[in-house]
Amino acid sequence: MTGRVVVAGASMGGLRAAEQLRAAGWTGAITVVGDEPHMPYNRPPLSKEVLAGKAPFESLAFTPKAAAADVDWRLGTRVAAARLAERAVALDDGSEIPYDGLVVATGMRPRRLRCPGPLAGRHTVRTIDDAQGLREELTRPGARVVVVGAGFIGCEVAATAVALGVTEVTVVDPLPLPMVGPLGELLARALLKRHEERGVRFALGTGVAGFEGEDRVTGVVLTDGTVLPADVVVESVGSVANTEWLAGNGLDLTDGVLTDEQLRAGGRPEVVAVGDVARFPNARYDGASRRVEHWSIPTDTAKHAARTLAAHLAGGQAESAPFAPLPTFWSDQHDFRLQSFGAPVLGLGDVRVLDGDPEGDVLVGYHADDRLVGVVALGGHSAAMGAARYRAQLLKQPALTA
Secondary structure: OOOEEEEEOOOHHHHHHHHHHHHOOOOOEEEEEEOOOOOOEOOHHHHOOOOOOOOOHHHHEOOOOHHHOOOEEEEOOOEEEEEOOOOEEEEOOOOEEEOOEEEEOOOEEEOOOOOOOOOEOEEOOOOHHHHHHHHHHHOOOOOEEEEEOOOHHHHHHHHHHHHOOOOEEEEEEOOOOOOHHHHOHHHHHHHHHHHHHOOOEEEEOOOEEEEEOOOEOOEEEEOOOOEEEOOEEEEOOOEEEOOHHHOOOOOOOOOOEEEOOOOEEOOEEEEEEOHHHEEEEOOOOOOOEEOOOOOOHHHHHHHHHHHHHHHHHOOOOOOOOOOOOOOEEEEEEOOEEEEEEEOHHHHOOOEEEEEEOOOOOEEEEEEEOOEEEEEEEEEOHHHHHHHHHHHHHHHHOOOOOO
16 A cells, blocks of 8 residues: 555554554555654543552553554644645644545643633643653642532542642532532532542632732632632643634544544544544444543554454445443542443433442442443442443443444
8 A cells, every 4th residue: 555644643542543544555654743752652540540650651651562662753743734625634843744544643732721820830731741740849838729510630639639638639529429420419419528538628619710929829719719728739621622824624623533433534544533632433332422531542542443444445445333432430539449331321310339338439320211320339359340340241231223
């Protein structure tokens, strides 16, 4: 095969796409473009082991498979624009790269609070540089930390800060319970209790109105009028899809990049999307198009999209089997773990305890129309193993939209 595939994005999704293109038979050139200066690395440890000083960068970096050793990596630059009709991308260094196939793998960036006040002292956790900079501040004696957002990253950062010896850690969220959106009330209440028992404070049911301080944050002003003293603020208020570079090409960029069941974007067989920037239908459930920000998704989507793209570039047709990945995530907080398989958010209306007790190790099932759609374990090793046993059951279920 001759020609070139450009992979826009050099994180895990970009690496897996390059590897899977080789596995699918593409022998032409592959160029991967990424804005970070680093080779692809594992991001989940950033809010835990890296922040705690237990994981150097070398331990995070992925080792590309031998088949992808000839991939051309353009790091420290980004794709600034795309002209899909002309099959070319423009980089922010002024250069252009023509392509025969394009993989959209530009992922997400942290959403930032738009509130009055100084910027110094406010952090996000998305890159290795973010985590290392935040660690320097958390380890300063007497640091007072406010985490805005009680989702996965927010709760993990709060737990890590307490483990580092920070005595004043407060999590702020407009919702009434931490992680209640993805997990539901039962597990959210159990999480709240565990965090509070380990020293994390919560200001729930309120948001952030602004920040006090001249050159640097000294306090967080809440919408209920409360002022929380703060030397360090961590903003964990969601993500924004990196899709601006695709504007003007007729794609649906409402929430990430809308694709079909073969991960093709905008009906273009030469353009596919992978990772958490892709909004795709999952035949395992209701077939609705959603983005999924779980660790398993870059690999699952890369494998499927690579087969789709390689088949097109070889003059064939993409496979007809429905794309039905099983989302997987875990979250380590304090001395316990959340382990999930499936799509719990689709079964929040019917949550059942499958084993254990919310006061200890517990395994919870999420159901839609009496069908098990997800399981989440909270606790130690035995709870996580219980969830793993249900994984096989979830995988055996026939796809709903096959």
